[in-house]
Amino acid sequence: MSNAFQFRMNAGIPGDISRAEQATVEAQALDPVKYPTAYGVPGAIDATSTKFRSIGAGDTTANVYGFYVRPYPTGGTATDGLGTSTPPTAGICNVLKRGYITVKLNGATAAAKNGTVYVRTAVGTGSIIGGIEAAADSTNTFAIASNTYFMGPADANGNVEIAFNI
Secondary structure (H helix, E strand, O other), X not given: OOOOXXXXXXXXXXXXXXXXXXXXXXXXXXXXXXXXOOOOOXXXXXXXXXXXXXXXXXXOHHHOOEEEEOOOOOOOOOOOOOOOOOOOOOOEEEEEEEEEEEEEEEXXXXXXXXXXXXXXXXXXXXXXXXXXXXXXXXXXXXXXXXXXXXXXXOOOOOEEEEEEOO
């Protein structure tokens, strides 16, 4: 018996490491004031608290320390659905320093294989601060690095795999 996939499989869940055997992950303390509000977003080490924080205004490529990894299992209630978990605001978190991770694509531009990955630093239409985008605007985004790129287009839910620091 053979099976046929009529549609594309999901790209993953934001914050999930998509190729575990090739990932470098480390534990970091969350900044209790500037903590990331979603999994699968890039973050920086705060100069004052020395803890992992969200990306914001004034950040550049040099500030990106890694990506916020979603632990499994996440939550503890039946209402905390897969991919919709609310991250904690304090404590220890996992940070992807190198590897492949699923992220949520923001903005109007579609991701393309080997395309540049941009991070938003100020609110834009359909975008969040710290969100991943496939196109730059004049002042409110920056490219993460030349060794970070999209692995293909986003799925129907806007999730896409990226290679970070490869």
